[in-house]
Amino acid sequence: MRTITRAVLVGLLAAVVAVSPATAETVKIGFITSLSGPAGVIGKHMKDSVELALDHLGRKVGGLDVEMIYGDDQRKPDVGKQLADEMLKKHRVHFVSGIIWSNVMLAVAPVVTREKVLMIGTNAGPHELAGEQCSEYFFTTSWQNDQTPEAMGKYMQDQGLQDVYAMAPNYAAGKDMISGFKRYFQGRIVNEVYTKLGQQDYSAEITQVRAANPKAVFVFYPGDMGIQFVKQYAQAGLREQIPLYSVYTIDEVTLPALKEAALGNWETRYWSPDLNNEANRKYVTDFRKKFGYTPSFYGAQSYDGVMLIDSAVRAVKGDLSNKAGMIAAMRKADYKSTRGPYKYNVNHFPIENFYLLKTVQAPDGEFAMQIQKAVFENHKDAYYQKCPMKW
Amino acid sequence: MLFLMAAGLTLVFGIMNLVNLAHGSFYMVGAYLATTFFSWTGSFVAAVVLSLLTTLAVGVLVELIALRTLYERDHLDQVLATFGLILFFNELIAILWGRAAIYTATPAAFAGYIELAPRLRYPTYRAAVILVGLAVAALLYVVVTRTRLGMLIRAGASNRTMVAALGVNIRLLYTVVFGFGAALAGLAGLMAGPIYAVQPGMGEQILIQVFVVIVIGGIGSIRGALVGAILVGMVDTLGRAFLRPLLSTMVSPNAADAAGPALASILIYVLMAAVLFFRPQGLFPARG
Numbered sequence: 001m002r003t004i005t006r007a008v009l010v011g012l013l014a015a016v017v018a019v020s021p022a023t024a025e026t027v028k029i030g031f032i033t034s035l036s037g038p039a040g041v042i043g044k045h046m047k048d049s050v051e052l053a054l055d056h057l058g059r060k061v062g063g064l065d066v067e068m069i070y071g072d073d074q075r076k077p078d079v080g081k082q083l084a085d086e087m088l089k090k091h092r093v094h095f096v097s098g099i100i101w102s103n104v105m106l107a108v109a110p111v112v113t114r115e116k117v118l119m120i121g122t123n124a125g126p127h128e129l130a131g132e133q134c135s136e137y138f139f140t141t142s143w144q145n146d147q148t149p150e151a152m153g154k155y156m157q158d159q160g161l162q163d164v165y166a167m168a169p170n171y172a173a174g175k176d177m178i179s180g181f182k183r184y185f186q187g188r189i190v191n192e193v194y195t196k197l198g199q200q201d202y203s204a205e206i207t208q209v210r211a212a213n214p215k216a217v218f219v220f221y222p223g224d225m226g227i228q229f230v231k232q233y234a235q236a237g238l239r240e241q242i243p244l245y246s247v248y249t250i251d252e253v254t255l256p257a258l259k260e261a262a263l264g265n266w267e268t269r270y271w272s273p274d275l276n277n278e279a280n281r282k283y284v285t286d287f288r289k290k291f292g293y294t295p296s297f298y299g300a301q302s303y304d305g306v307m308l309i310d311s312a313v314r315a316v317k318g319d320l321s322n323k324a325g326m327i328a329a330m331r332k333a334d335y336k337s338t339r340g341p342y343k344y345n346v347n348h349f350p351i352e353n354f355y356l357l358k359t360v361q362a363p364d365g366e367f368a369m370q371i372q373k374a375v376f377e378n379h380k381d382a383y384y385q386k387c388p389m390k391w
Numbered sequence: 392m393l394f395l396m397a398a399g400l401t402l403v404f405g406i407m408n409l410v411n412l413a414h415g416s417f418y419m420v421g422a423y424l425a426t427t428f429f430s431w432t433g434s435f436v437a438a439v440v441l442s443l444l445t446t447l448a449v450g451v452l453v454e455l456i457a458l459r460t461l462y463e464r465d466h467l468d469q470v471l472a473t474f475g476l477i478l479f480f481n482e483l484i485a486i487l488w489g490r491a492a493i494y495t496a497t498p499a500a501f502a503g504y505i506e507l508a509p510r511l512r513y514p515t516y517r518a519a520v521i522l523v524g525l526a527v528a529a530l531l532y533v534v535v536t537r538t539r540l541g542m543l544i545r546a547g548a549s550n551r552t553m554v555a556a557l558g559v560n561i562r563l564l565y566t567v568v569f570g571f572g573a574a575l576a577g578l579a580g581l582m583a584g585p586i587y588a589v590q591p592g593m594g595e596q597i598l599i600q601v602f603v604v605i606v607i608g609g610i611g612s613i614r615g616a617l618v619g620a621i622l623v624g625m626v627d628t629l630g631r632a633f634l635r636p637l638l639s640t641m642v643s644p645n646a647a648d649a650a651g652p653a654l655a656s657i658l659i660y661v662l663m664a665a666v667l668f669f670r671p672q673g674l675f676p677a678r679g
Contacts, residue, residue: 036481036592037592037595038588038590038592038593038596040485040490040591040592041490041491041492041590044490044491170652170653193635194651194652195631195652196652196655196656198596200587200588200596200597201586201587203517203628204629204631204632205631205632207632208632210511210512224492224588224590227492227587227588228586228587228588231585231586231587231588232514232586235497235502235504235514235516235517235585235586236504236512236513236514237503237504237512237514238512253491254492256491256492256493256494257491257492257493257494257495257588257589257590258494259494293491
């Protein structure tokens with residue numbers, strides 16, 4: 001009797017083992033972002049957008065059930081790397097996505113692509129990953145860091161502005177932003193200042209700006225740093241004296257806290273809530289309806305990330321082991337992006353438009369970013385020629 | 392600002408022998424309450440009074456509920472418990488007000504700037520912050536050295552058993568001191584609102600600097616907190632402003648660009664290490 005039981009058990013076990021590959025009919029996506037601390041609000045924008053994308057897809061990705069695993073990197077590269085390891089080894093995810101900060105991205109992306117798992121960045125675009133370190137397993141739905149400040153540099157150059165003072169936090173993206181700006185701005189840079197990442201008080205730096213008395217100030221201060229810098233700049237009475245031009249500083253994340261302190265400031269960006277296309281109207285309307293606030297570009301990119309994954313899984317008819325097929329599908333960018341149709345460059349970074357935006361006050365008293373004009377159309381990043389990938 | 396925070400923390404730490412990591416949370420609570428009261432009442436004065444009172448109440452409540460049992464315990468237990476409070480308050484604020492930074496208006500009377508010299512403008516609000524800091528310093532000095540309460544506080548810091556033996560209700564005293572410390576942090580928070588981003592977790596960003604201040608100043612000493620705060624503020628600001636130009640006279644501009652900001656951000660810790668090396672008790676150790 002006992003032997004029979006044992007035999008049955010062994011048989012059952014074998015059956016379970018034999019069946020288990022079939023349970024891979026669930027797409028597992030790891031999504032890493034900052035969910036706690038001062039940057040937690042950006043993570044919330046991203047997570048809410050991912051959830052909205054899944055709602056729009058009927059809680060399926062490429063027709064398969066989906067399991068999202070969210071991770072909080074706390075804006076720390078080492079924590080991001082640990083999360084990626086855990087997602088790869090413990091959860092055995094098919095895709096890793098997200099990531100706000102370039103320094104975190106530089107720690108995470110190589111870990112993921114080395115395991116031949118697909119990585120879909122939805123914000124940070126450090127130049128290393130667009131150039132020498134590009135990988136066929138890495139895609140981004142955002143931009144290369146330099147591109148947005150390039151647009152601002154171009155605009156300020158066209159305006160004939162001279163004597164610009166440039167400031168950014170001292171980390172990977174800060175350096176990219178300034179070098180991108182300088183690529184198109186030919187005038188004189190009075191000074192380049194790098195401040196600590198996460199710095200709160202800018203009184204010393206603002207005093208130096210005043211002393212240097214430039215014609216314009218160009219800054220990159222994402223998230224809470226932007227709120228603090230712009231507030232303090234306005235309080236110091238400099239706003240009326242020296243105009244402020246920025247990238248990733250005044251957006252739908254920081255604007256509710258800044259309001260009139262940001263009025264009239266200039267930004268460049270590839271996306272804005274008022275960008276007029278069908279996918280974007282649907283995204284912005286449904287987002288406001290579901291979450292009760294205005295989405296940001298961080299969210300739009302994350303929404304696009306899920307849609308890109310969906311297009312890839314759909315193209316291989318749910319065969320998640322067909323990675324070459326999924327890569328080929330994603331290269332087509334065959335989905336309805338919130339920025340409108342775009343193409344991928346050889347390094348898997350988008351070739352897209354960049355617009356000039358201005359902070360305005362609507363008649364109802366709400367503050368919003370408004371597109372003024374396109375600065376670049378189908379703009380390529382500056383590093384793709386260094387990427388050895390060919391397709 | 393730093394002084395207000397440090398004074399409250401050093402009172403609590405020095406006198407009650409309690410490591411309070413949650414001090415930053417009172418700072419955050421003060422900022423949020425002030426902002427909310429300001430938008431309700433439309434009066435900055437009313438907002439200041441209301442938020443100070445409520446932060447004091449929150450401080451007293453926390454002391455009564457959570458910390459009372461911890462005085463006799465090891466510092467490590469206190470660190471754990473107050474760290475727990477940090478997480479609790481951050482999440483509570485995120486639930487009540489949301490994760491996004493909230494909008495804080497500068498009170499109209501202080502919205503402008505003072506023209507110190509032609510084109511040299513200093514924000515009126517910051518000037519007001521400095522004045523408030525000085526006023527609080529003077530007030531604390533008077534309270535601690537000239538009043539009965541201050542005498543009890545000093546006595547409690549030196550020898551609490553003796554004070555208790557003399558018939559003073561030391562538990563009540565502790566509650567009062569803790570509430571007072573919390574209100575000071577709340578005051579710092581409400582002053583910070585119009586300058587910084589008011590958001591969950593804002594307290595932790597300043598907390599580390601506050602600890603540096605009290606370690607430099609000497610734990611439990613209010614004078615130490617004042618001097619420490621000024622010293623840390625000066626070193627940090629001057630480091631950020633002048634270190635890079637200074638370095639670029641010695642090494643190549645590129646190297647100075649890379650090293651300057653990095654060095655400037657560790658400068659206050661270098662200062663702390665130096666102070667600890669020469670004066671392990673801090674600059675103005677509390678007597679006792």
